[in-house]
Amino acid sequence: MHPNHRRVALIAHDSKKNEMVLLAREFRELLGQCTLCATGTTGSRLQAEVGLDVECLLSGPMGGDLQIGARLAVGQIDVVIFLRDPMTPQPHEPDINALVRASDVHDVPCATNVSTARLLLRQMASQLAAAGSDQP
């Protein structure tokens, strides 16, 4: 795999799903070059509304965050975009905390709001562009 290839996990709570769709449209070209997985409902929306090829895991409350955390812990995820809702209690709060904790344990970039996600995605896009211009 190319050293700049990134495996990205995308997750958004319900009140943040529209923002995730807009973000994914904005960075569609970049995300189209990444390997993507997502929690169930987020992933379905990204497939249907942005046309991205996304592996849909379980929905968050059914264990999707844990599936992503498990992949991350064994080195299978490079970047997490997790648009959390800080205003609404979630039934699976322990799973959410476990995923964010796992990203800290393994030092995997995890953007939990749109501004940080944009910084991360812009950085990835410029790395890819620089790698492209290195080609003979």
Ligand SMILES: O=C(CO)COP(=O)(O)O
């Ligand atoms: O609850 C979530 C993350 O904690 C998101 O799950 P869905 O994408 O299935 O809505």
